Structures are given as C-alpha cells and as structure tokens.
Amino acid sequence: MxxxxxxAPVQTPPGAAPVEPSPVRQxxxxxxxxxxxxxxxxxxxxxxxxxxxxxxxxxxxxxxxxxxxxxxxxxxxxxxxxxxxxxxxxxxxxxxxTARAASGTVLDTGWAAKARRLLVPVMLVVAVTYPFLAVWASGGLVTGRYWVDLGVLVMTYVLLGWGLNIVVGLAGLLDLGYVAFYAVGAYTFALLTMNFGLSFWMCLPIAGIIAALFGVVLGFPVLRLRGDYLAIVTLAFGEIIRLVLINWREFTGGASGINQIPRPSFFGLEFIPSGPTSFAEFFGIAFSPVHRLIFFYYVILALALVVLVVTIRLRRLPIGRAWEALREDEIACRSLGISVVNTKLTAFALGAMFGGFAGTVFAARQGYISPTDFTFIQSAFIVAIVVLGGLGSNLGIVLSSLVLIGGIEMLRNLGFVKAIFGSGFDPVQYRMLIFGIVMVIIMVWKPRGLISSRAPTVFLKEKKRVGADMISEGHG
Amino acid sequence: MEYFLQQLINGVALGSIYGLIAIGYTMVYGIIGMINFAHGDIFMVSTMISLVLLIALFSLGVTAVPIVLLVILLGAVFLTALYGWTVERMAYRPLRGSFRLAPLISAIGMSIVLQNYIQNAQGADKKAFTQLIPGGIEFFKEADFSVWLQYSQIALFTTTIVVLAVFTFIVTKTPLGRAQRACEQDIKMASLLGIDVDKTISLTFVMGASLAAVAGLMHLLYYGSTDFYAGFVVGIKAFTAAVLGGIGSLPGAVLGGITIGLIEVFFAGYVSVDYKDVAAFSILSIVLIFLPTGILGRPEVEKV
Amino acid sequence: MARQETILRVEHLSMKFGGLVAVDDLSFEAKKGDITAIIGPNGAGKTTVFNCITGFYKPTEGRIALVHGDDSILTRIDNVTATGKQWVRTRQGALFLLERLQDFKVSELARVARTFQNIRLFGGMTLLENLLIAQHNKLMRASGYTFGGLLGLGGYGKAERAAIDKARYWLDKTGLLDRADDAAASLPYGAQRRLEIARAMCSDPVLLCLDEPAAGLNAREGEELNELLLSIRKEHDVSILLIEHDMGVVMQISDRIVVLDYGRKIADGSPAAVRSDPKVIAAYLGVEEEETDEVAKELSA
Incomplete structure (x- = not known):
C-alpha cells in the first residue's frame, strides 16, 4: 500500500504540508x-x-x-x-x-466560445431533421425505427435533464427523487385518459400542473434541509410514490400498472393503417408504425425546446437570478429581502412540472406504464446527466444525455466486442455496469461536469464566462 | 401479548443488522461528511461473499458449524474490507476536497457498479439458503402461539454487542480513534498536525466495510437469502438509523438501527405489510426534517 | 442643537442560547442620519445584536422598533405591541417591530440592509448580477412576478435598465466599475467588502448595518471605507449602524457609540465620552474597575 x-501520482490533499524531497533513493x-x-x-x-x-x-x-x-x-x-x-x-x-477548469472570469471569446456558438445551431438543425436523417441513413422506415426510437429516448432524457437542471443546476437543491414527478405525470395522463377520455393535449397541461403541485408538496417539508439530507429525503419521497403506486391497486393497477393507454392523434389523424382518420391515408402514404414514433419525436422535441426557451428566459428574470443566488449563498439572499420559501418552491414546482410533461409523453408513447418504469435508478440517471453535463449548463445536459443514454445504448451495436471477448459476450448485459463506471470516471476526471463555466445573465461591457472554481454548487 | 413479544424479538434482530451497517455510515459521514451511497451495496457484496464461502466449505466437506462460521467470518470481513478500501481509493479519494456533489454522484455510480457487478457475476436470482443455525429456545407457549428466541438471533445479539464494544473502544481509546476524531473536527488541521489523513480515512472505510461484512453474514444466517439488490433499501434504512442515532455516535447508530427495526416490524405486524417500506421512508423523512441531529445529538444554531 | 429623530429603538433585548446569555437586557437608540457604532471586546454579543435586528435570530426577550419617517409614531409603540401586529403605517411614517418580522421581511418591508463579518457575496455571479439581486423585490414586481417578464409584457425591460443604472452608480461609487463583469469571488478582499456595501445600498435601505466593515483592510483601504461611509450618510438618506473592532475607524466617524461587554451595555454616548469612560477602558484592558483610574492615568501619561 x-x-x-x-x-502512483500522489495527490496532496488541500492544505497538506508541502512534502519535503525525500532523501531516500527513489x-x-x-x-x-x-x-x-x-x-x-x-x-x-x-x-x-x-x-x-x-x-x-x-x-x-x-x-x-x-x-x-x-x-x-x-x-x-x-x-x-x-x-x-x-x-x-x-x-x-x-x-x-492539469488545469481542471478555467479560473476566475474569462472573456467569452477564443475557440471554446466559437465552438459553442457553432455547436448550438448545428445541434438544433440535427435535432429538427433527425428522424428523417435516421430513416434516410439507415435505408428505410423499418430499419430506421431503432434510430428514431433512440432519438426519442435521448430526447426524453434531455427534457428531464433540463427540468431537473432548474432545481439542481440553478437553485442548487439536490433532488434524488425527480422520477416521482415523471411518474406523477405519466399516471395522471394514463388515469385521466382511461377514466375520463381526455385527450393527450388536454392532459398535458393538467399533468404538468399536478406534478407541480407534488413539487410544492415535496418542497414544503424540505425547505430547511441542506445538502445530503435533502438528497436522501427526496430519494425517500420518490420511493414512497413508487411504493404507493405498487400497493394502491384499485387506483393505479398495482405492480402490473396501466395497459392500453390510448395513443394521441395528430390533429385528429390517428396512426392506424386505414380509415377516414388514418394519418397514412390522409397524406396518401403507405402506413408504417414508425410514423407515430416520428410524431412523438417531434412532440418531445417541441416540449424540450419550450422548456429550453423558458429556462433561458427565466435565468435572466429576477426569479432565475434569485435561484442562482440561492445556490451561491442562502443567508445573503435572506438579508436582501428574497423569500427563500417562494424561491425554492418555484424551483421545485417548475422542475416538477417539466418532469410531469416528460412523464405524460412517456406514457403516451409507451402505451403502458408500471411502477418499474419509475425506480430510483431513473432518478440517478437524470441527476447524473445534470451533474455530468455541468451544473446549470443546458448544452452540457445535451452532451451528457448523448454520452450516457445514447452512448450506452450504442453498446448494442458493438459487434467487434464480441470478436474480442468471444461470441458469448453480450455487451448489452453489461450496460448498467458500464454506465456506473462511466459515472465514476467522469466525476473523477471532471468533477464539475463537461461544461463547467457559467455564462452571466447580464453584462455591462463585455460578456465573460465565470470559471467553475468561483461557482458555489449550493448547500440546499 | 405473545405476538407482541415475538415481534419485539424480531424487531430487535432486524434492527441489530441495521445498526451494524449504520456504524459504517456514521463513521464515514462523521469523518468526511459524505453519504457513502455504496455502503448498502458493500453490505450486499458481503452477503454474496459469505454465501460463496459457505457453499465452498460445504462442498469441501467442512460442515462443523463453528469452524464454518469462523472461516466465513474471517474471509468475509477480509474480502469486504478490501472492497471498501478499493471503493474509497477508486471513487472517493480522487475527489477529496472537490465539489460536494461530485463524491455523491461518484458514490451513486459505485453503487450501480457494485449491484451490476454482482448481478453479472452471480446472476440475478434470489439466493435462498437453509438456516445454518436452526432451532431456538421456546420460552413462552400458549395453545396456538409460541414465542421463539432463535439461536441465530442470540448469535446476532451477542455479535452486535461484542462488535459495538470493540469498535467503541477503538474509536475512543486508540491512536487510530484519536486520529479519526481529529479528522472529524477539522481535516486540514489534522493533516497539519501530522495525522496521515488518507490513511485514517482509508481505515475508516475498512472498518465500516468490516462491520457491513459482519452484518452481511448475520443477515444471511438469519434470513437465509440474498440477491444483488438486497443492499439498496437496507442501506437507506441503515442511513436513517445513523442519522436517528446522531451522526458520529456508534452506540447511537445501533440504537437508531434497533428503533428503525422495531418500527418496521411492528408496522408490518399491526398495520400493513405492503406499506412497511412506506412507513420506513416516511420515518426517514421525518427524522431528517425534524430531528436532523438525532436522538443523541445537540441542536445546532445557524451561523450567520 | 435640534432634536434628532430616532430611527431604531432597542429595548430590553436579551438573547439566550441554551444556558449561554449572549445579550443581556440591552437597550439603546440610534438616531436618524447618525453613524452609531456598537463596540466591545470579542464575544461581547455584538453580532448577536445584529442578527436580532436583521431578523436572523428571534430574540428571547425584548423589542426592536424601526421607524420610517416621523418618529412621533413611536408614541404608538405600546399600542402596536399589544395588538400583536408586526408593523403599522400612517401618513407620517411607519413603525416596524423587527423582532416579529422574518429575516427577508426585515429587508423587504423595514428596509434594513446588512453586511456580514465573513463576507457573503454571490461568488460565482458577476458584480453586476450581485447588485441586481439586491433589487430583487422591485424587479420581481416589475416582471409581473415572472409571468409578465416571461412573455415580454409590461415594463420589465425599463425596470431592469433602471436597476442596471443604479448598480452602475454604486459600482462607480465603490470604485468597482471596471470589474463589473467579473465574478465577485475573483475580487480582492477589500474590494469584496466594498461590493457587499454596494449590494446592501442597492436594496434601498433606511438603515445600513455593517458587521466589521474594516476587518482585514489595510490603512489605505480603511481610509477609503471611512470616506465611503461618510458620503453614504451625507448624500443618501441612510442611517448607519456599525460593529467595529478597529477603534480608529469608530472614533473617527461615529456620532454615537454603544459599548457592550459580556452581552451587557456598559457605556453609551459620544466618542469622546466613551473614550474616557473607566468601564470601557476596563473592559478593553481586562482589569478590575478599581484599577482603572491607575490605567487611565498611565494611558494619559
């Protein structure tokens, strides 16, 4: 030892006395x-x-x-x-x-800024055209199905990540039970549409609002909590919701969940092979189940973009600045007349609402939901995406979703791995193992995430990014 | 009454296991202020190690129970301690002094790694095993119900008390314990005073993992089953126990563990089995919100 | 000399932590437009008094009244206390019972701003952002509690520009204008202290509470601080309450000094009066009261 x-490269703990050069021969x-x-x-x-x-x-x-x-x-x-x-x-x-992160404030020029400025529009274009690119590149609707599905999956996590980012990234409140709001959204939609026949588009806002209410319900008791304790209580909240979903059989269908949830329609056109309301017949194209998948992709993309625009705008409004101020120093906030209660609750509610939206889309796409879709591991996924992306960075969340969700999913396609380890080796089996290892590695390599600097919300003369070492990660 | 008494015994037995695991949480949280999220999974790994050793001994023809137990105990403690040491070395030490969230995320990652590592290595099935120490003392009998104190429960209680005494001695009376308490107060100052902080923290993880191994063996003996997911919920309950008992206090951790065990067993016995985990998680939330310094802790005044 | 109006009246304030009495039956007044200093040896309970005034601690006993406008409203103080109200407003002014207000309400309603002994800035945010956060409640209203601002309605843009102008004024006044777009945590120590004062001023206070503003400053920075405080008092309608260790600063700029020792008030008056008070000398030098005459003699010799 x-x-x-x-x-081994010795890491001196911060504040340790400098090591004298040892007289012993190395x-x-x-x-x-x-x-x-x-x-x-x-x-x-x-x-x-x-x-x-x-x-x-x-x-x-x-x-x-x-x-x-x-x-x-x-x-x-x-x-x-x-x-x-x-x-x-x-x-x-x-x-x-190794300079781990840019120190202090740096002017937002240089190659990183240029890359970022170029990356964002490129990503937008790719996101908008993705289903068509996928279908075209893979040579047809049937073969493209997998890729569109993957796109929907990654997009769902981007949406969830952006929602949780408000709570964890901006307000600095570590929430390990975010999946609860995802579940509330999904079950709200499923129950409303099954019991009252409400349409997807009617349910979407309702599910969002109900999820937001749950956010406030969770937010109230945890106002005083900080740090790890907050994380554990939110985790417990997520587990309580899941256990109630399992055990309240009359209401939620218990462990088997809810099946045959009606699928949403495209302005009244349904994704069925034939009939007067058939999407395929209306547009005079051959029916394919992938159409519905593509439709879902765009629904999620649209929601995600709405969430993105709202988040970007909110950051520049007093409430958004108050969130970040809360992350930096709660006591200073209180001394400046900011109500910590309101600020925290709005963050919880808004984050929960976005989670509820994602849950609704998830339930509608899947057609069936059960409590196993909403386990702690899902929350861990979403938190990992936010933290690995870089707290507060929307672009970072997209990158980490691509790496963690898309990348891990890609393991399915690694035929050459079998060539190395023998045909009995199925990389898919090790998906979660690799996921965990990647989480640890990224944290050790970049503790502040992939994009760790912060763009100020307003500037007087010149826009400079704030280095990670300046930013507090919150105590709440 | 008989039912109550039986539940009491079962509750204390379950609580002792929580308590042993809770000591690992309380020591690590006390010294570096992080929730070792993977600790519950270290416990789970130890149950698997015990199981493998048990089967190995049986297939080698060693069946004398005391020898089997001793060999498994030593083997499991050694291997689990090495797991604890390695986890700290790989996932936490590089992040020391880093941002607060990083070690937590790294710990969650480690928890996922351990679960899936065991799932891949040992399969996802629930491993059930016949009781190694069968029988017990029947000390209360009515027509339809009798109260049993199983021998495995006696073993569990004795082990818990002995282990608690030994570890309390280590923490309060030895140089290692002094170094640990110094690091608890102020890591920077401790290192300036010449305490090898890295080594102290490593040993803390080793101690915590050893106790988890004892708990793992006891769990396997007492319940006779385990699987790759067995550590998650148990770990969270044990953490609650650590907080309930007051972070940093070893007897507090065991006391907290027994409290949680009793609440869980009585809730399952008298209210609802389905909702027993809901009760446990609710207690967790209530404790963290209203009693953050625990039963044996002192209230803190907010520093402005 | 014209009668000075009262802005803050502290009566029988006591604060206990468990068995420890941090502040013991303290009463004093601060006058409008004055710089009032609270001094005392380490552990005398100065910061605890501040935390009670600014709502961070709920005092065990006592009343803390803050006046806006005409202090004749103080005649109603017992009436208000009896009714259980937190504050009352009339045409002449308003009266706030600070011990009944939550910390953020003390700033929002009673307009008491404060700084902290161990500087509390929003380190990862720029100087400008720090000063905008100080104007949170005003901007919140202008943004229609976020809804208007989100949709681009209402006069939020105008309000934000006004807020930026105000921030620019205070950055200029504290000599920090050229660093407006840097992170607050990247400032040197003395500049951080000034920024904290600028941030407090941006919240439009009537009473500014400064907790050891000169701590850790060098002589030149101390001078600048004095000038800043004097000009704040002169140009803005703000009274200042100040905790200080550095006797030089206190004696130079305060109009009135309250001396604490072990949580009790041992002197209260003008700098000259306090300086020659034997009890104060005893407290600072740690000698028995009977010996202070000798000490005073030795000092003056």
Missing part, C-alpha cells in the same frame, strides 16, 4: 511502475476470485459452482496492463498541473 504511493521508475501494476492486479484478483470465479447456481435442489476463473485471470491481466498503460500515458502528468 505504502510502496505504491510513491509510484526506486527505478520501471520497477515502481511494475510494482503499482502488480499491486492493483493482486487486489483485482483477490476481489474477483470468489465473486466472479465461482458463480453460484441452483442445480438439483442445491447450490453448485460454475467455474469462471478464466474471467478472473482475464480481469487481473486487464488491470495489470491497463494500469501500466495509464501510468505511461494519461497519468504521467502530475495532476496538480
């Missing part, structure tokens, strides 16, 4: 390198040997082992070589020297 500390770098790699390989071997090496399988009324020791050896070798490789490449630079 101690010996590796000399080889071991040869190559030996240190091998020692470090050997130690981590040994750790890997010990950790994985019992758990990975011997899979317990129930066979014939008792447990027997499936021998997987070859995998253990593979992992050990992987760690050994990986450690050497990383130490020779990425970790060569002393970590203190």
């Amino acid at each position: 101690a010996s590796t500390d000399t080889a 071991p040869h770098p190559a030996i240190a390198l091998l020692k470090d790699a050997a130690m981590w390989a040994a750790v890997t071997f010990i950790l994985t040997f019992p758990i990975v090496g011997f899979k317990t399988v129930a066979r014939g009324g008792r447990y027997v082992f499936d021998n997987n020791v070859d995998v253990v050896l593979g992992l050990t070798a992987f760690v050994f070589l990986g450690r050497i490789l990383l130490n020779l490449t990425i970790w060569r630079k002393p970590k203190t020297a």
